[in-house]
Amino acid sequence: MGREVRRVPLDFDWPLNKIWEGFLSPDKFDETPCPDCKNGYSPQAQNLYDLWYGHLPFDPASNGSTAWRHDTPAIRARAERNTETAPEYYGRDEAAIVREAQRLADHFNSGWLHHLTQDDVDALVTAGRLHDLTHNWTREDGWQPKQPAVTPTAEQVNEWSLGGFGHDGINASVVVRARCEREGVDDTCRTCQGHASTEAYPGQRAEAEAWEPTEPPEGEGWQLWETVSEGSPISPVFANPERLAEWMASPEYVWGAHKGSGLSYESALSFIKAGWAPTGVVTPGRGFESGVEHVGRSED
Numbered sequence: 163m164g165r166e167v168r169r170v171p172l173d174f175d176w177p178l179n180k181i182w183e184g185f186l187s188p189d190k191f192d193e194t195p196c197p198d199c200k201n202g203y204s205p206q207a208q209n210l211y212d213l214w215y216g217h218l219p220f221d222p223a224s225n226g227s228t229a230w231r232h233d234t235p236a237i238r239a240r241a242e243r244n245t246e247t248a249p250e251y252y253g254r255d256e257a258a259i260v261r262e263a264q265r266l267a268d269h270f271n272s273g274w275l276h277h278l279t280q281d282d283v284d285a286l287v288t289a290g291r292l293h294d295l296t297h298n299w300t301r302e303d304g305w306q307p308k309q310p311a312v313t314p315t316a317e318q319v320n321e322w323s324l325g326g327f328g329h330d331g332i333n334a335s336v337v338v339r340a341r342c343e344r345e346g347v348d349d350t351c352r353t354c355q356g357h358a359s360t361e362a363y364p365g366q367r368a369e370a371e372a373w374e375p376t377e378p379p380e381g382e383g384w385q386l387w388e389t390v391s392e393g394s395p396i397s398p399v400f401a402n403p404e405r406l407a408e409w410m411a412s413p414e415y416v417w418g419a420h421k422g423s424g425l426s427y428e429s430a431l432s433f434i435k436a437g438w439a440p441t442g443v444v445t446p447g448r449g450f451e452s453g454v455e456h457v458g459r460s461e462d
């Protein structure tokens with residue numbers, strides 16, 4: 163967040179608080195959404211992602227995996243922890259623990275991500291994605307492979323996935339892509355080559371990549387701009403820095419939600435001469451102050 167002074171023509175009349183048009187990529191570069199995909203995946207890969215996250219009905223047996231049960235030790239232990247944390251919510255008796263354990267089991271049975279096959283696990287190990295299980299971490303050396311090297315079983319990985327952070331989106335992508343490759347199907351949408359959109363006219367994408375922002379015109383005037391967005395003018399254009407400083411020290415100057423900056427004329431003038439100030443600076447003794455105040459004071 164910040165403010166800056168720009169030199170613009172005296173008759174520059176771009177509306178205040180409106181981003182300068184040259185800074186914005188033109189609408190004509192908006193592409194057409196792909197008719198055949200949502201995210202750039204092939205239909206098969208999309209289907210697999212939906213199974214991974216349980217957005218489609220998933221059956222653990224379809225992966226040769228055993229469904230979690232309320233009395234699976236890892237599930238039972240977690241249900242006990244949950245009920246102990248909030249007995250007034252869950253209840254205090256054995257039935258309450260079993261009920262919570264069954265809820266957890268149903269939840270963990272609903273997606274592929276807690277029922278990996280050994281092929282899935284091998285793909286993750288190859289991609290270096292299971293360091294919790296294949297590596298040791300120390301402060302001195304960071305992650306180092308276990309010696310001798312270990313390949314976790316699907317069972318171990320699936321139990322690991324119930325706690326902590328589990329699998330992230332990268333793991334989902336590694337497993338889905340590896341499975342597409344094993345099955346000999348594309349993982350990427352053929353219509354859009356994975357962009358999830360297509361060109362609205364031939365050459366649009368190359369044109370968009372070649373596009374560069376255009377600066378506002380330069381001139382004799384002095385104007386304050388905000389740089390919080392891509393950049394828009396926030397003061398009238400003045401003929402000299404002194405007039406801009408007067409304006410900045412007046413109630414006309416709007417700083418965020420506040421009317422008036424509380425700046426002295428001298429601080430404002432120092433800021434203008436310094437050309438640019440970061441929005442906020444933390445200094446010993448004064449705590450947080452706006453960048454304009456800080457530059458003004460530094461110049462005193």
Ligand SMILES: [Zn+2]
Pocket residue numbers: 196197198199200202203351352353354355356357358359
């Ligand atoms: Zn597509």
